[in-house]
Amino acid sequence: xxxxxxVKNTGLRGVTVAxxxxxxxxxxxxxxxxxxxxxxxxxxxxxxxxxxHLLLNxxxxxxxxxxxxxxxxREAREIPEYLRESLRKWxxxxxxMDVLQASVPLLAMADPDLLGDGREANxxxxxxxxxxxxxxxxxxxxxxxxxxxxxxxxxxxxxxxFLYQLHGKKPDEETARYLDICLILHADHxxxxxxxxxxxxxxxxxxMYAGVAxxxxxxxxxxxxxxxxxxxxxxxxLESEKDIPGWVKGRLEKGERxxxxxHAVYKTMDPRAKYLxxxxxxxxxxxxEKWHDLSSQVEKAGxxxxxxxxxxxxxxxxxxxxxxxxxxMGIPRDLMTPIFAISRxxxxxxxxxxxxxxxxxxxxxxxxxQAEYVGNYCGxxxxxxxxxxxxxxxx
Ligand SMILES: CC(C)(COP(=O)(O)OP(=O)(O)OC[C@H]1O[C@@H](n2cnc3c(N)ncnc32)[C@H](O)[C@@H]1OP(=O)(O)O)[C@@H](O)C(=O)NCCC(=O)NCCS
Numbered sequence: 001x002x003x004x005x006x007v008k009n010t011g012l013r014g015v016t017v018a019x020x021x022x023x024x025x026x027x028x029x030x031x032x033x034x035x036x037x038x039x040x041x042x043x044x045x046x047x048x049x050x051x052x053h054l055l056l057n058x059x060x061x062x063x064x065x066x067x068x069x070x071x072x073x074r075e076a077r078e079i080p081e082y083l084r085e086s087l088r089k090w091x092x093x094x095x096x097m098d099v100l101q102a103s104v105p106l107l108a109m110a111d112p113d114l115l116g117d118g119r120e121a122n123x124x125x126x127x128x129x130x131x132x133x134x135x136x137x138x139x140x141x142x143x144x145x146x147x148x149x150x151x152x153x154x155x156x157x158x159x160x161x162f163l164y165q166l167h168g169k170k171p172d173e174e175t176a177r178y179l180d181i182c183l184i185l186h187a188d189h190x191x192x193x194x195x196x197x198x199x200x201x202x203x204x205x206x207x208m209y210a211g212v213a214x215x216x217x218x219x220x221x222x223x224x225x226x227x228x229x230x231x232x233x234x235x236x237x238l239e240s241e242k243d244i245p246g247w248v249k250g251r252l253e254k255g256e257r258x259x260x261x262x263h264a265v266y267k268t269m270d271p272r273a274k275y276l277x278x279x280x281x282x283x284x285x286x287x288x289e290k291w292h293d294l295s296s297q298v299e300k301a302g303x304x305x306x307x308x309x310x311x312x313x314x315x316x317x318x319x320x321x322x323x324x325x326x327x328x329m330g331i332p333r334d335l336m337t338p339i340f341a342i343s344r345x346x347x348x349x350x351x352x353x354x355x356x357x358x359x360x361x362x363x364x365x366x367x368x369x370q371a372e373y374v375g376n377y378c379g380x381x382x383x384x385x386x387x388x389x390x391x392x393x394x395x
Pocket of ligand 1: 222223224225227252256257258259260261262263264265311314317318319
């Protein structure tokens, strides 16, 4: 019998629930590692395809392995016609994260491996999910703008093909590389809320698609992946603001949050944010845009205000600078969180496989926490059922 421990109201911070070999964070030092490799090295030298292979299989692929993996992904990009047909019928103002989440079970229905419970079948499902989520996001964006979805271009890299299917124009090399780096930086992050949601769902022996749909739902919230869109909203609001420190102070005084700052694990600057900040600077300088300067001013004012309040650990996270970066790439605000999802799906699928195939001592058979019941209670036999005409509202 497990010892009963209460971790109520902690949001499970600091509670270890399983072992993982996929990624590691040192929140004090600002270190993030995927399968032993530092995020800085991967962002500098690797590609998203290589990183997805690393997360899923545990090793950086050799040349032949790399080509074979990328070929599988490129060949799996097409989404089923019935899904495109469904997308055409959905309300044009539907939120892209809802569309993406709703599309996942529709993709599941076309997957020949759905009922296979082996590691190989799950690896093939992961490839299809990584290949197809970007195609769904791009198809939805075109359909809602009354444009025809475009077929994928097998000659283009993962990031370049997404931008092509989205905008109908092949991106320049630098933009495609920047997006590829963004995908690397967002690919995994240990037991964050959406990854835990995926793992919790598949711990019931549900299939990978059920887990990924849950992950998308969790990611959509503004305290998680939805924060990048909220950062952009904040920056757009600040475009003509003269007194940014005053605005930041006022916002905190009202008890509101500065989106894109603070993290449940990092107590220093998120290492991914450093990269995104550099990228925002590069893009802004190239295009003569204000977004990097504006974001830096908000960062500076936020850091000063948090320091004054004794909260020096609240610093920019991954969402803070990814918002201006995507904005300068011509990505609409409501597609910023879906882009997070098309990267994180590689981490989710890796965690699903780990959850399904880990040794028994590395994870529970099924996640099943409990809550303290603080509701109505009339004793062990329960309250007396009252017919409608005798019912009175209880406080
Ligand atoms: C991500 C986040 C939920 C992590 O929070 P946490 O440190 O685990 O825990 P809490 O949410 O309880 O915050 C702790 C305290 O810091 C404050 N705080 C944390 N982040 C803040 C922010 N961005 N703006 C203002 N206050 C913040 C909270 O209000 C709370 O203050 P209190 O102790 O006076 O009540 C939080 O930093 C946040 O909401 N950030 C903005 C949303 C965001 O960018 N999310 C993406 C994360 S990658």
